[in-house]
Amino acid sequence: MTKRKVLLTxxxxxxxxxxxxxxxxxxxxxxxxxxxxxxLDGVTCCQLDLDDExxxxxxxxxxxxxxxxxxxGLTDVDRCEADPRLATLVNAQLACNVATIAGRTECKLIHIxxxxxxxxxxxxxTESDMPCPLNEYARSKLLGxxxxxxxxxxxxxxxxxxxxxxxxxxxxxSDWILASLRAGKGIPLFDDVHxxxxxxxxxxxxxxxxxxxxxxxxxxxxxxERVSKYEFGRRLAERFEMPAELxxxxxxxxxxxxxxxxxxxxxxxxxxxxxxxxxxxxxxxYFSALHRQERQGRRMELLAAVGEASGLDSR
Numbered sequence: 587m588t589k590r591k592v593l594l595t596x597x598x599x600x601x602x603x604x605x606x607x608x609x610x611x612x613x614x615x616x617x618x619x620x621x622x623x624x625x626l627d628g629v630t631c632c633q634l635d636l637d638d639e640x641x642x643x644x645x646x647x648x649x650x651x652x653x654x655x656x657x658x659g660l661t662d663v664d665r666c667e668a669d670p671r672l673a674t675l676v677n678a679q680l681a682c683n684v685a686t687i688a689g690r691t692e693c694k695l696i697h698i699x700x701x702x703x704x705x706x707x708x709x710x711x712t713e714s715d716m717p718c719p720l721n722e723y724a725r726s727k728l729l730g731x732x733x734x735x736x737x738x739x740x741x742x743x744x745x746x747x748x749x750x751x752x753x754x755x756x757x758x759x760s761d762w763i764l765a766s767l768r769a770g771k772g773i774p775l776f777d778d779v780h781x782x783x784x785x786x787x788x789x790x791x792x793x794x795x796x797x798x799x800x801x802x803x804x805x806x807x808x809x810x811e812r813v814s815k816y817e818f819g820r821r822l823a824e825r826f827e828m829p830a831e832l833x834x835x836x837x838x839x840x841x842x843x844x845x846x847x848x849x850x851x852x853x854x855x856x857x858x859x860x861x862x863x864x865x866x867x868x869x870x871x872y873f874s875a876l877h878r879q880e881r882q883g884r885r886m887e888l889l890a891a892v893g894e895a896s897g898l899d900s901r
Contacts, residue, residue, distance in 0.1 A: 589614040593651040595634060596658030598622035598892050600758055601698065604786035605655065607884060609794060616649060620658075620881045622755065623893040634879050636680040639687070643839050653797060655696045656684045656734075658668060659727070663702070666723035677726035682733035697734045700727045701781060701808070706848025709780055709812055711823030713745070713804040713857055721845040731804070735879035743804045744793055745853055750876070751885045753892040757782075760876065763764035763819050767828040774836030777816035781851045782808035785872040786878075795862055805861070806853040811869050818869070825873040881884040 594602040597617025601820055603624065606615045610628045617624050618634035625631070632649075635641040636658060648845055659677050666673035681697060687697035699873070703717040719725045734741050747758040757765070766773045766813040784792075784807060792807050813821075816835055823830035838849060855866055879885065 589617060590652040591649065592653045592655060593618055593646065593649055594655045594657055595636060596620075596656070597631060597634075597755075598755075599657055600626050600750065600756045601657045601748060601786055601789075602655075603753060603888055603891055604884075604901050605657065605790040607887075608787040608790040616651065618645075618658075623712060624891050625849060625893070626887065626891050636683055637675070639683045640679055642683055643687050646691070646693075651693060653694045653696065653794075654688050655698070655793070656681055657698045659698070659730075661700075661723070663723040663847065664844040666726060667721055670722040670726070673722050673726035674729065675722070678729040680732055681730040682737055685734040685737035685741060688741065692740075694797055695734070695741040696797060697741050697743045698732070699731050699745045699804075700724065701745055701806075701851040701853050702848060703745070704730055704848055704851070706850045709850040709852040709868070710782075710854040711806075711852070712854045713806055715767075720848055723845065730864060735803070740802045742793065742797055742801055744789070744807050745804060746807045747781050747783050747851060747853075748786045748789045749783050749872075751879060751888050753888045753890075755762045756890055758786075759815075759818075760822055762824060763822055763833075764828065767823055767826075767832055769827075770832070772832045772834060773819070774834050774840075775814075775816040776838050776841075777814045777835045778837045779815050779847075779849055779851070780812055781815070781818075781855050782810075782812050782855070783869070783872075784809040784866060785875055786893040788867055788872065789876065792858065792866060796858065799861065801861055805858050806855050807858055807866070808853045808855045809867060809869060809872065810855065810865050812852040822873055823870055824869065825877060842871060880900055 597619040
């Protein structure tokens with residue numbers, strides 16, 4: 587039986603590489619990259635010109651994917667603040683280019699957004715709550731959502747905050763915590779910033795399930811628990827039997843960050859759970875899966891997966 591084909595933009599990124607690992611047994615996976623080549627077993631890699639709509643049209647037409655997952659984006663919040671034009675280009679205009687092609691070809695599109703869209707004055711925001719972006723990253727991602735939905739009304743727009751094993755050029759939050767603890771370094775983590783993190787594999791598989799049942803519009807795909815960054819780190823350390831006492835409490839105001847950030851980024855996932863009829867998972871379940879992935883070789887596979895490239899950073 588011929589596998590269906592999924593094209594992942596931002597193919598050298600942390601989410602796309604984990605997404606590929608999560609679905610490669612069931613799907614023919616193509617990682618669309620900017621400059622950095624990727625080598626993963628059972629996965630194809632090709633260069634995509636996301637900023638050239640005519641060229642991108644030809645490339646996607648030749649591939650003929652059954653599903654496109656747009657993970658490419660500029661996620662450095664402070665860099666977005668310093669260069670709003672670049673943020674708008676990468677997070678909004680490139681997303682619009684992909685959505686325009688998906689809309690014209692009637693290819694199913696999953697667009698990855700963010701949990702940064704609200705003011706942070708209260709938690710567990712729903713899909714119907716009115717966004718109130720505090721920084722250029724959030725503004726560019728919100729614009730991206732709007733452009734994607736206008737160009738491809740059937741698109742599935744996913745708001746989320748994920749973690750998983752990264753590679754040499756891209757660490758996740760959990761990578762940084764574990765690497766620091768393994769090196770014996772003490773680290774500060776905010777106890778006044780809350781979120782609803784989800785394992786990258788769970789995000790991928792849940793998004794595919796939503797696409798399968800024909801879901802469109804905005805869906806929050808997050809974990810079932812709202813936790814502080816400090817609690818996340820402590821529980822991760824305990825699951826990996828690392829010295830949790832190296833993690834100390836800190837507050838966001840002490841960090842003197844360039845861009846203003848919401849203190850509560852947590853999202854409610856009731857709409858997704860209701861649609862699929864299942865919970866999305868606890869933090870302890872995710873940490874156990876992350877630990878199992880390391881034992882099975884995922885961490886080392888991804889560390890070796892992404893090659894060097896000259897010029898601009900990969901998106």
